[in-house]
Amino acid sequence: MNRATRKLLLPGGIIAVLVAVLLLAPVLPLQDVRAMDIPNRFAGPSAAHWLGQDDFGRDVLARLIWGGRASLFIAVGSALAAAIIGTVLGLLGGYFRGFVEVLTVRAAEILLCLPPLLLALLVVTILGAGTWPLILALTLLYTPNYARVVYAATLQVRGLDYVTAQRSMGAYPLTILGRTILPNVMPPLLVQMSLVVASAMVIESGLSFLGLGVVPPTPSWGLMIRSARGAMEQAPMLLVWPSLALAGTILTFNLLCDRLQEALDPREVTRGGALWMRGRARRRNVEPVAQAESGPLVEIRDLAISVGHNPKVDLVRRAGLTVMPGETVALVGESGSGKTLTSLALLGLLPDQLRVTAGEMLYRTRDGEVVNLADLDEEGFRNLRGPEVSMVFQDASAALNPVHRVGDQLAEALRAGGMTDEAKVQTRVVELLRHVGIPDPERRRRAYPHELSGGQRQRAMIALAVANTPRLLVADEPTTALDPTIQAQILDLFRTLKADTPEMGLIFVTHDLAVVSELADRVVVMYAGEVVETGPVAEVFADPKHPYTAALIASVPEGGAERLRAIPGSVPPPFAMPEGCRFAPRCDHAAPQCKARAPEVSRIDDGRITRCIR
Template structure:
């Protein structure tokens, strides 16, 4: 038993005992809470009445237990109802944004303009005092709080790579919300639950104290405090018992939820899993695809004049006139400085652009296994979902962010396999072990039960690669998969990619990187991007030996080589998208720039049949 789990024993035991006693109240040998014994009013504790008798001679212990039953039922019932409604509103608003956000989160926040107690009084005044009107009032009161917490947590999680990876696997939005985002936003919701239960019990007691809550003769702790206030001099203990019960219950619930948050943190869970992490039952999946023979003579991917934009008035092009071709079995490297558009271009191929961006022009032609040619620029999310996994897949840069921290590595692989059509639990688990072994993770039978944080950086990246190739895609996009790794692990990951290429010779690979040494080791052709434009393409050996664009030459010159005394840095920096220079975008940093370079946009030239350069002076670049 872990330390965090042991910490749950005390508050969990107290809450369990309290709830058990309250639930079993009808079966316990308690006095009738309505039975009066006027001659013995204010009597002290005795063998028959352990906590004494109140102002009407009623048994205090019996009223305390039945009163707790009413108070806790109202508080927990309203907290759960508010949690369900508010969390749903927050998840939908935070994930879909736009109009959905206005209709969910922003609409719920209107209730926050009203003072809490006045809102509760308004509902109770309209519907009358009683248990159910009070639950409704408290539900309306606390729903916006849950909505805001869930909304804020969803905004933090929705942009992380492991959520994007779920979309890449083709998971529908509701599945992503329920299985991926909800478990990750649950800990702050638990804290909110403890606060709401505590606050609801206080408000219920306050309203009952004012005579607007629980209706007599049903007992509640608020009613008991109200009655005891007039008899403080005669029987002060009548005020102590319900006050102690109220304060103790609130503190215990706060302590339980605080420790429950720690226990359910995926970084604290190393065995057994949290409640939502347990393996789901088997489910039926669609039959595996049986693709026909593809035309190997045509390109696998062909991008023509691609433009990726943000905004509409004005429209800012983050990528423009991008050209890229990948043949079956070919490895193409996308290189360039940060902000050159490499990652955006690769994300567009999988339909994973951020919500604010869109493909505004151009074509992205992809040839499927059965030979059909699709324009990826025209596909909607549902069509992309059918392609991701079995046709196109992606290895993300940060495996720690791409792998879901609340699910075991093997479970995430199994989910991808089921989404790809593999059926039968035994076959799925065997394939999981096979994939982990194939990418070089030692002891795959044991490692498949590990959480991402229990793996080293290199092992996480291998698991990410296994997830990407689980359904044998025809096109694999790798977004700087070696950037955050040390040189030794980088070399191992590159060896793994070479092995994957050998094992799947027909798979096309787009390798996004800024490391030219990696390009020279792995790629067949290179595509150089600058400020959102493709400036040069060609076979790696030819481009590195004889670059035909000043930017490519500057990149090569900035790489440390041999016994060079100093590096040649490229002056200046990549211009921001909203302030691009006229004409050639590299002209302000170029040693070969002429006045005409800033007066018109250079056209693409073809120095050789297999090469291209977007420079008017390509003949003079060495």
């Protein structure tokens, strides 16, 4: 038992005893809560009445237990109902945004315009006093609070890499919401739960105190406080007992939920974990645009990726890229060149604000069907991700879901790919971890991502990407955050994967030209959202045709160089691109005509292309 679990024992034990006593109230040897003994009103504690008798001679202990039963039922019942409704609204609004957000979160926030107590009084006045009208009033009162908390947490989580990775595996939105986003928004949800239970108990007691809550003769702590108020001078302890019960229960619930928040944090838990329903991804046929027996695995033509509508800003324009089966193509350039956006577009994982506005992305499936990825919706991409196209993300610690074990995430990818035999799934998980070089895979598959080293996390990310043997693998700077020794091991792993799956095409996004020379067959150089040069790696490095390519090569440290050559300036922002050639302001060879018009692609005899008038 770890430290976080041990800290649950005290508040959990108190709540368990409290709930057990309240549930067992009908079978406990208690006095009749309605039996009055007027001659002995305000009598002190005795063997028959442990806490004394109230202003009607009724047993205080029995009324305290039965009153807690009513108060806790109303508070917890309304809190759970509001939590379920508000969580669904917040998840849907935060994930889908747009019109769905207006119908869910924004509509629920209308209730926040009304003062809380006034809203409760309004519902109780319309429906009458009683337990169920009070639960309905409190549910309406607290649903917007849950919706806002879950909505804010969903907005923070939905853009993280491990959610994007789930989409890249082909998981359905409801599966992502239930298995990936919901577990990660649970900590703030638990905090909200503690606040709502405490607040609901206070409001219930207040309404009962005013005579608008629980209807006598049913006891509640609010009614007991109301009754004791008029007898404070004769029997002050009648006010103390329900007040202590109310305050103590609220404080214990707050403490329990705080400890639960800590205990459910995966960084504190190495055993156990939340159990969530596992869906099965359905597969549908993708409508082909052509049929081809041979040709490029993927071919990008004049791709444009834009943000905004009026005016529209092109982040990538006139981009072209071709990958043959079994070929490794390196996509290089400085930060802001459009490398990652181009690779994300291939999997339909662009951020919501961006969209493909021009060009084609033709992909040839295993069946020889040529599909234009630029025309696919989310459902179409979901059918391709995993078994056809997959991605290795740069930061494995962000791409792997922190609340699920590594083996469970691999198993989910296999199930999404169509594997249904659970025994085969678990066997395949161990095989994948062993194949990517993770030691002791039988034990490591039960580890959470934070329990693995940086290199092991990246290997697990690669195993996740190749779980369903994709035909096209996109690797977005997978060695950037690793030390040189681990980088070399990851590059060796990619070579092994290519050797084991010779038909798989690989797009390797990087800014490290040394990696390109070791791994790639061809190189595509991007600058400011445009492809400026393409060709075989050896030929491009030996004889670059574009000044930007030559400047990149000159800036790489070499053993015999006395000093490095830096490229002056920086990549211009998308909203301030220069006229003509985008590299002209930083180019040593720029001529007046370079700034007058944008250069077209020039094809060279050996199959190389460059975007330079020279």
